Amino acid sequence: MYSGAIPVDPFDLVIFGGTGDLARRKILPALFRRFCAGQFAEGARITGAARAGMDAEGYRAFVADVLRDTADPQAGDDTxxxxxxxxxxxxxxxxxxxxxxxxxxxxxxxxRARAFFFSVRPRLFGDLAERLHQHGLASDRARIVVEKPFGHDLASARDLNATLATHFHESQIFRIDHYLGKETVQNLMAVRFGNMLFEPLWNSQYVDHIQITVAETVGVGGRGDYYDRAGAIRDMMQNHLMQLLCLIAMEPPAKFDPDAVRDEKLKVIRALDPVQPHHIVRGQYNARPEGAGGGALPGYREEVGNPRSKTESYIALRTHISNWRWAGTPFYLRTGKRLVARSSVINVMFKETPHSIFGQEAGRHANLLSIRLQPNEGITLQVTIKEPGPGGMRLIDVPLDMTFAEALGPASGRAPDAYERLIVDVLRGNQTLFMRGDEVEAAWAWIDPIIAGWTSRGEVPKPYDIGSTGPSDAEQLMTRDDRKWRGINP
Ligand SMILES: NC(=O)c1ccc[n+]([C@@H]2O[C@H](COP(=O)([O-])OP(=O)(O)OC[C@H]3O[C@@H](n4cnc5c(N)ncnc54)[C@H](OP(=O)(O)O)[C@@H]3O)[C@@H](O)[C@H]2O)c1
Structure with missing residues (x-):
């Protein structure tokens, strides 16, 4: 049963960019669902803010249309x-x-609690902070919610942190990485730190390697202008994949509290080895011609309108964490657009048993813990058992599968969307699932040299086909190490 519907004290929430894409697709629907769940106490006020000349009545009509378009069943309930x-x-x-x-x-x-959601272009973040201060709105009770991207390199992230810090204390700044609001991402912490079973094995002695995959089937769509300046490394790797890496690799925090958790995540980032150039593969999707299965689709360069673009829409890399727990265990991270399926999954591949008492014919087997973030959220533990039947001691790997929707059944209710959870956390002042300024800077400090290396070597991404698993070089990243990627399955 989702027990998060404890009402939040009356608040004022202002959405700067209240008419934009993010407000329409995520923020407004999330607020509506929390309202329907009975989470907003009497007197809560949500104020949209944008340049468009509109009165409150006009905005309410806009919000009503947005919510009806989301096909939320409760939006059909006029009351x-x-x-x-x-x-x-x-x-x-x-x-x-x-x-x-x-x-x-x-x-x-x-x-009362006051939150300002900065859902506008990043170059306006500083202006908003400054104006809030000038107009006496940056009181101790105020919180600001800052969308991604938080900077485009270490220097710009530092500048932005410094600008925000002029008027707001770190405890008032909520930097969103919506991956952290996903139910399964939090479950990752529950699985690791709520069970005796896994933590003793969670180290280089028992784990062979870890794979983190975030695959999308969509292209860059209407975000071409931004994306071509960012690429997969800035858009996905620096934030979402690194955050997942932190949660998988961090030491147990002393308690589930914002600074205890973020201190441990920061230590992981700071312990990351620099990535060697031969441990990175970048890709860019080709156009799909007419007549190919699924019909014609533009290639990356066409989609962003830049025929000479060297920006990657795919990246795979291998890294190491230099600490006692993980020394010698490779972490393989990959993300890309226009791939074969939409799938975010973390695979923890355990080592084979040190000695097989069943002989060579039993084959090679190892346990796998697979944590699916989307779609089909759940956890699968692959265990080795005897193949049923009279054929002797033959071994097979079978899944112990827990798909949350099946395992928890209707009683579990609908898991709230990441934005629902994160907005409620903002209103409650809980920063555990938000990135701290030093974390963001440490992540850029690790990413910047990778980008600088590409630029100095004039590297061009490898082409890959739409609907594939990415460029073939990414397979070699694994096969060279005598390993292979798990499939990208929906
Ligand atoms: N869309 C997404 O899926 C997504 C995903 C992740 C992160 N983000 C981040 O979320 C933020 C918003 O993105 P978006 O896609 O919603 O952008 P968008 O669709 O372009 O909307 C921008 C919003 O900002 C308002 N605005 C623009 N200039 C303004 C100004 N000078 N003063 C006040 N309001 C102004 C616009 O309304 P007016 O023109 O009427 O002022 C509009 O409401 C960005 O930081 C983006 O990187 C978006």
């Missing part, structure tokens, strides 16, 4: 929708000018 819209307000505001700020300040209620 529920009407009550939610009763909490919604709008102020036309310009992050870079003076318009609207006095009006926004007048709408805030004293003595």
């Amino acid at each position: 529920m929708l009407g009550r939610f819209l009763g909490t919604v307000d709008y102020v036309a505001i310009d992050a870079t000018g003076e318009n609207g700020w006095a009006e926004l300040a007048a709408r805030m209620t004293e003595d």
